[in-house]
Amino acid sequence: MSADSLLAILEPTAQIVALVVIVTGLANNAVYTVEILVAWLELRGRPPVERSGALWSEFGDIAMPITLIVPAYNEEATIVESVRSFLSLNYPVFDIVVVNDGSKDGTLQALIDEFLLTPVVRDFEPEVVHRPIRQLLGTENHPNLLVVDKANGGKADALNAGINLTRLPLFCAVDADSILDPDALIRAVVPFIEDPERTVAVGGTIRIANGCTVRGGRIVDVGLARQPLALLQTVEYLRAFLMARVAQSRMRILTLISGAFGIFQRDVAVAVGGFSQNTVGEDFEIVVKIHRHMLERGRPYVIEYVPDPVCWTEAPESLIVLGRQRIRWQRGALETFAKHKDMLFNPRYGRVGILGFGLILLTDVLSPFFECLGLLLIPAFWAIGALDASYALAFMAVSFSYGVFLSIGAIVLEELELKRFPKVVDLVVLTVAAIVENFGYRQINNVWRLVGCWRYLRGAEGWGSMPRRGFRPSASAVRRDP
Amino acid sequence: MGLLESLWWGSLLLSGLSILIAGGLVAMRAVNVVIEGRRARRRDELTTYIVVALDADSPTPDFESRLNGRDRDLLAEVAMELFEMVKGGHLERFTALLKRTGVIDAARRRLRQGKSFQRVRAARLLGAYGDEAAADDLFLRLRDRDVNVRLAAATALADRGEVRSMWELVHSLSYAAIRSTPRLRHVFRGFAVQHADEIIALATDPIGRHLRPFLIDAIGHSGRFDALPFLIDTAMSDPDKQMRAEALAALGRLGHPDAVDAVIGGLVDSEWPVRVQAAKCAAAVGIGEAVPLVERLVEDPVWWVRHQAAESLSSFGEVGHAALERLALHNTPGALVAQRTLFEKR
Amino acid sequence: MGKRILIVDDDPLLVKLLQHKLSSNGYDTVIAHDGADALRSVSANKGRFDLIVLDAMMPEIDGFEVLRKLGQHQSTKKIPVVMLTARRKEQDVVAGLSLGARDYLVKPFMPDELLTRIGRILN
Numbered sequence: 001m002s003a004d005s006l007l008a009i010l011e012p013t014a015q016i017v018a019l020v021v022i023v024t025g026l027a028n029n030a031v032y033t034v035e036i037l038v039a040w041l042e043l044r045g046r047p048p049v050e051r052s053g054a055l056w057s058e059f060g061d062i063a064m065p066i067t068l069i070v071p072a073y074n075e076e077a078t079i080v081e082s083v084r085s086f087l088s089l090n091y092p093v094f095d096i097v098v099v100n101d102g103s104k105d106g107t108l109q110a111l112i113d114e115f116l117l118t119p120v121v122r123d124f125e126p127e128v129v130h131r132p133i134r135q136l137l138g139t140e141n142h143p144n145l146l147v148v149d150k151a152n153g154g155k156a157d158a159l160n161a162g163i164n165l166t167r168l169p170l171f172c173a174v175d176a177d178s179i180l181d182p183d184a185l186i187r188a189v190v191p192f193i194e195d196p197e198r199t200v201a202v203g204g205t206i207r208i209a210n211g212c213t214v215r216g217g218r219i220v221d222v223g224l225a226r227q228p229l230a231l232l233q234t235v236e237y238l239r240a241f242l243m244a245r246v247a248q249s250r251m252r253i254l255t256l257i258s259g260a261f262g263i264f265q266r267d268v269a270v271a272v273g274g275f276s277q278n279t280v281g282e283d284f285e286i287v288v289k290i291h292r293h294m295l296e297r298g299r300p301y302v303i304e305y306v307p308d309p310v311c312w313t314e315a316p317e318s319l320i321v322l323g324r325q326r327i328r329w330q331r332g333a334l335e336t337f338a339k340h341k342d343m344l345f346n347p348r349y350g351r352v353g354i355l356g357f358g359l360i361l362l363t364d365v366l367s368p369f370f371e372c373l374g375l376l377l378i379p380a381f382w383a384i385g386a387l388d389a390s391y392a393l394a395f396m397a398v399s400f401s402y403g404v405f406l407s408i409g410a411i412v413l414e415e416l417e418l419k420r421f422p423k424v425v426d427l428v429v430l431t432v433a434a435i436v437e438n439f440g441y442r443q444i445n446n447v448w449r450l451v452g453c454w455r456y457l458r459g460a461e462g463w464g465s466m467p468r469r470g471f472r473p474s475a476s477a478v479r480r481d482p
Numbered sequence: 483m484g485l486l487e488s489l490w491w492g493s494l495l496l497s498g499l500s501i502l503i504a505g506g507l508v509a510m511r512a513v514n515v516v517i518e519g520r521r522a523r524r525r526d527e528l529t530t531y532i533v534v535a536l537d538a539d540s541p542t543p544d545f546e547s548r549l550n551g552r553d554r555d556l557l558a559e560v561a562m563e564l565f566e567m568v569k570g571g572h573l574e575r576f577t578a579l580l581k582r583t584g585v586i587d588a589a590r591r592r593l594r595q596g597k598s599f600q601r602v603r604a605a606r607l608l609g610a611y612g613d614e615a616a617a618d619d620l621f622l623r624l625r626d627r628d629v630n631v632r633l634a635a636a637t638a639l640a641d642r643g644e645v646r647s648m649w650e651l652v653h654s655l656s657y658a659a660i661r662s663t664p665r666l667r668h669v670f671r672g673f674a675v676q677h678a679d680e681i682i683a684l685a686t687d688p689i690g691r692h693l694r695p696f697l698i699d700a701i702g703h704s705g706r707f708d709a710l711p712f713l714i715d716t717a718m719s720d721p722d723k724q725m726r727a728e729a730l731a732a733l734g735r736l737g738h739p740d741a742v743d744a745v746i747g748g749l750v751d752s753e754w755p756v757r758v759q760a761a762k763c764a765a766a767v768g769i770g771e772a773v774p775l776v777e778r779l780v781e782d783p784v785w786w787v788r789h790q791a792a793e794s795l796s797s798f799g800e801v802g803h804a805a806l807e808r809l810a811l812h813n814t815p816g817a818l819v820a821q822r823t824l825f826e827k828r
Numbered sequence: 829m830g831k832r833i834l835i836v837d838d839d840p841l842l843v844k845l846l847q848h849k850l851s852s853n854g855y856d857t858v859i860a861h862d863g864a865d866a867l868r869s870v871s872a873n874k875g876r877f878d879l880i881v882l883d884a885m886m887p888e889i890d891g892f893e894v895l896r897k898l899g900q901h902q903s904t905k906k907i908p909v910v911m912l913t914a915r916r917k918e919q920d921v922v923a924g925l926s927l928g929a930r931d932y933l934v935k936p937f938m939p940d941e942l943l944t945r946i947g948r949i950l951n
Contacts, residue, residue: 022486047599047630054606056914057566062668088890092917123789123822125815141896143919167789182887193665216864216888394486397493404497408504415507424511431504435497529841533848537939563841566914570938 007386014381018391021374025398028367029406031359032239036409038247043417049308052090052183055190063189064169064196065093066263069162071155072098072176076105080114082176085217087142091185095144097162098176102131102152111147115139122146122165128274130160155259156275156282163274166266173283175260179209179219179312187309188263191302198302200268200290203249203257205242207420208234209312219312224426229322231433232441233315239410242307249305253356255291257303259283261311268293279339281332288340291352307418323448330452333364365453368446371399375443400438407434525556532560536575546583554585558607561585565610577611586611590619601626602634609638621646624654633665640672648673648680649689656692666693670700678704682712695728702732710740717744723753730756734763742769749775754784761787765794773798777805781816788816792823831950832856832876836866836894837883837912846881849939850946863889867897870904877907878950881942882929884913884920895927908949912937 050058068086072079079098086096100108111117120138131153138146148161159173170192172185181187184204191199210225225231241258248254257264262283269275272289275282287303294301316322337344337360343353344361378395381387411430414420421427535541549557557580564576580586589612592604605623608616623635632654639645651673655666670693674681681704684690685697698716701709713736717729730748733741741763748760749772761779764772776798779791792809795802809820833855835846847857858877860866863886870877880898884891891911898904908930913920916934924932931945 022489026489047602051563053563053566053914058665060914062665084888088885088887090885092915121822121825123792123819123825125789125819182885216862218887390484390486390490393490397490401490401493401497405493405500408497408500412500412503412507415504415511424508424515427504427508427511431501431508434504435501529844533845536845537849537852560841563839565936567839567842567935567937568845568939569936570940572939573936 007384010381010384010386014377014386015391017373018378018381018387018395021370021378022391022394022398024362024367024370025374025395025402028363028371029398029402031363032244032406033409035244035247036239036406036413038250039243040413040417042246042250043307043413052186055183055186056090056092059186059190059193060092062193063092063186064192065095066091066185066189067095067097067162067166067168067171068185069159069166069171069173070096070098070176071101071158071162071173072103072107073101073152073155073158074103074105074107075176076103076107076110078177079107080110081217082178083111083115083145085179086174087145088182088217089180089185090182091189094185095146095166095168097146097148097165099148099150099158099162101154101158102150108147108149112137115142115145115147117147120146124165124167126164127270128160128163129277130157130164130274133161136165154277156277156279159282160274163266163269169266170263171266171269172261172263173259174311175313177314178260179214179217180261181310181312182218184261184309184311185263188261188306191304191306192263192265195302198300199304200265200294200301201257201287201303202263203245203254203303203305204261204263204309204311205307206237206258206260206311206313208237208315210234210315210317212312222420222422224421224423224429225315227317228433229319230315230317231429232437233322235407235411235430235434235437236441236445237315238414239407243410243413245305246307248356248359249303251351251355252302253351253359254303254305255287255352255356255360256284257287257305258311260313261309264290276339279332279335280328281336284332285336285339288336288343288352291356292340292343292349295349295352310420319444323444323451326445326448327452327455330364330449331456333360334453334456337361364449368449369453371443371446372450374399399443403438403442404435407437410434521552521556524553525560528553528556529560532557532564532576532579535579536572539575541579541582546579549583551588554583554588557583557585558589558603561607561611580611581613586613586616590616593619593623598628598631601628601631605631605634605638609634609641612638612642617642617644621650624650633669636669637665637672640669643672643676645673645677648677648684652684652690652693652697656689666696667699670696671703674700674703675705678706678709682706682709685712695724698725698728698732702735705736707736707738707740710736710738714741714744717741718747723751723756726751726753727755727759730759730763734759734766737767739767739769741767742771745769745772746775749779754782754787757782757784757787758790761790761794765797768798770798770801773801773805777809780806780809780820781814788819792819795820796823830854830856831878832858832873833946834858834860834866834869834877834880836860836863836880836886836891838862838886839883842883845939846942849943853943855946862886863891863894866894870898870907874903879946880907880909881946882909882911882913884911884915884924892923892927895924895929899928910942910946910949912942 070086083098098111117137117139120136122136131151133148133150135149136146146165148165150161163171188202188204191202208225208230209219210227210230211223212219213221213223225234245254268290272293276285279285316325343349344357346353374395378387378392382392408431411434415427531545561580589604589607592600593608596604605620608620620635620638624632626632636651636655645651681697681700685694685701690697701713713729713733717726717733720726730744733744745760745764748756751757757779761776764776776791776794780788782788782791792806795805806820806824810817810824833850835843835857837843838861843859850857858869860869882891882894891913895909898907910931910933911924911929912933914935921932930949933942
């Protein structure tokens with residue numbers, strides 16, 4: 001067969017492939033564009049951010065008590081500092097339950113030594129399932145601190161133990177290494193105060209701590225990450241997490257509240273059986289369960305995302321560790337999808353089933369697949385002449401340059417409405433990073449997503465190892481004052 | 483140019499545009515940094531002046547006459563911080579300062595003409611520092627088109643403890659998409675003592691129906707025993723479980739032994755929030771006759787009820803303690819609760 | 829020689845106010861912006877403060893923790909502490925007093941009253 005006739009056969013196929021890739025790319029970009037616009041509408045419309053003092057005088061007497069549940073596994077290096085920082089949060093009445101999930105290191109001992117813990121007895125009802133508790137510890141010095149020592153069972157398991165041990169109407173799930181702004185709780189609790197009957201869950205903002213100065217468990221100076229990978233994640237968090245979630249919250253299709261900082265109504269969490277054990281995406285899954293629960297019972301409800309309260313977290317600076325994180329997230333998402341696949345495009349589940357799930361399917365599953373496909377095939381097809389240049393250009397538009405518009409759009413929105421970066425230089429660096437994000441970083445992310453899909457299909461287990469640097473000064477991404 | 487190619491050029495255009503906008507914002511930010519710096523210094527000067535002037539009550543007319551609009555905005559900001567910080571003589575002198583320098587007048591203007599969030603801020607300022615005339619303005623704001631402004635005005639009036647007409651207040655707050663919010667609780671509690679009669683009347687008036695939980699709650703804070711029949715009646719026969727629960731909570735606050743019938747009824751109510759409040763009320767008022775029923779509730783199917791019942795028993799002294807010990811001997815979930823409560827209260 | 833008072837609070841406006849009030853009434857003042865700062869100041873000055881005005885809500889080492897640490901050493905135990913804080917729930921007041929605070933004032937407060945109470949403690 002001659003080269004020409006081969007080409008003649010290939011051409012239509014190449015065109016179809018290219019068109020499919022371009023269309024999915026367009027759809028994906030359209031989703032993000034709508035999200036940025038909706039986020040802009042939402043942020044513009046809210047009243048300006050209150051000072052903490054004003055919040056305290058307005059809500060100090062009526063803010064309902066919250067339990068902060070802190071699951072900890074092998075956090076010996078940083079647990080004491082974390083707990084101290086949680087203890088000094090500006091909130092009128094709150095408890096802290098630290099759940100030592102069978103740590104193999106000195107996490108428990110560090111707590112015992114620092115806070116002079118002794119065994120205590122607590123009245124509780126095992127309403128959600130978890131591995132057995134070995135002992136409960138407390139101290140007179142901090143009557144609102146309870147430490148639960150239990151057999152290892154994973155983060156979801158530890159959270160469930162915390163849920164059982166709290167008697168308060170709300171609980172806030174955090175990571176042991178999250179750094180909360182001192183007024184994060186009082187800001188995040190506002191939707192519950194404004195609408196106590198309908199609000200069932202609230203998510204706050206997660207921001208990247210790399211490049212910030214940490215002192216005494218608090219962020220004292222907001223700075224931009226220096227390391228390129230962390231910098232790229234900063235842009236990504238603004239676009240795909242902050243703006244997208246603001247938009248989804250407004251459209252009432254928010255399906256993910258980060259496990260690093262989320263407040264839930266205890267009753268509802270118990271009613272859906274707490275956090276599920278058999279998935280690595282337990283924070284996504286519990287929100288989906290809650291949607292399901294409320295929709296099936298026809299109870300009016302609201303799940304909100306509030307951009308003001310901030311939780312700072314350390315972003316991975318190594319490709320390997322970041323890759324593992326993203327692969328895990330993808331698997332978690334797919335596991336949740338599989339578990340709740342009857343909600344997909346099911347009108348019974350309203351917007352969440354149709355729009356919420358649909359969007360995630362598009363942006364997190366289909367689009368990465370087709371983009372990777374396109375990246376492989378389209379340049380090749382064009383090179384051998386099976387594809388006209390216009391297809392290649394359109395593909396580049398959809399995969400690279402349009403993305404620049406979206407990433408910078410997120411930066412612009414952040415600057416207009418939120419202004420969390422104090423230095424002018426930061427803004428410039430962010431803009432450059434936003435451009436760079438689309439040439440390589442997003443593509444790698446798509447590859448990780450595909451790997452995550454693959455792993456899911458093959459049924460791999462577990463979390464992999466995430467080495468924690470903690471917040472120690474070393475060649476540190478997080479500058480600490482002594 | 484084909485559709486596909488135009489996608490390419492279009493995307494370039496968009497990204498180019500966004501980079502330009504970003505550049506513009508960077509420039510604006512650079513300018514802002516300078517402005518913010520000046521603002522911070524000016525604020526520092528103003529606060530130093532305030533701190534000295536308040537203490538010695540020695541204003542400097544020269545300094546004050548040279549204040550401009552931006553200074554007044556800064557003063558308004560500082561005003562709210564000070565309000566949360568000090569009271570008494572200092573605050574009185576500061577109020578006088580705000581009047582002298584025209585900040586109060588500016589706030590009254592903002593209350594009428596500003597954007598929503600400005601009206602809310604102005605309402606707060608006037609709630610803290612305004613005078614009689616300001617109270618009138620606030621009262622007018624109860625008819626504002628923005629529900630947040632109405633709520634801010636209501637809160638401001640409640641903090642000052644004065645309102646021309648409770649009826650007007652209830653009217654303005656009912657017609658809104660306000661769902662139940664504890665801020666409203668705060669508002670009505672603020673009027674509980676001085677406007678108890680009106681609140682009691684409104685609690686039975688159809689116009690108050692959206693706000694009944696808050697009105698009932700406020701009655702509990704009024705200290706008025708003549709409202710007892712109403713509360714008892716609500717607790718025993720209102721069809722809405724939330725109202726029955728609120729009424730029992732209010733009875734607990736009033737603390738009058740006449741509540742006994744309502745409590746006994748509440749302890750066997752079919753809805754668990756009502757049973758919880760009844761158990762709480764029994765302990766708050768100290769109703770001995772209720773103890774056997776409270777004891778039974780320690781074996782209630784709903785855990786919150788069991789928990790509250792056990793807590794309540796523990797505040798009945800010897801009798802309660804004995805009850806808990808009896809319960810602790812069984813082999814039931816309730817026994818577990820009793821045991822643990824005994825342990826904790828040791 | 830004037831009495832030395834350590835003011836511990838992270839609110840710059842309040843610090844200004846207190847500093848002015850106290851120094852115009854003959855006291856020497858030293859400022860600390862948070863708990864860690866306060867403890868450092870106390871040990872650097874070998875505990876030679878005549879009184880401490882202490883806020884509760886501060887990062888990492890809050891006021892109650894400062895009280896606890898002060899109470900653990902002979903040299904610092906006897907420095908009278910007046911708490912001045914927005915935390916006004918009963919359990920907070922009880923906590924402060926039982927940790928050894930000589931007095932507990934709730935914000936909003938009257939600066940003149942604070943002055944009077946300080947005067948009484950120091951004389």
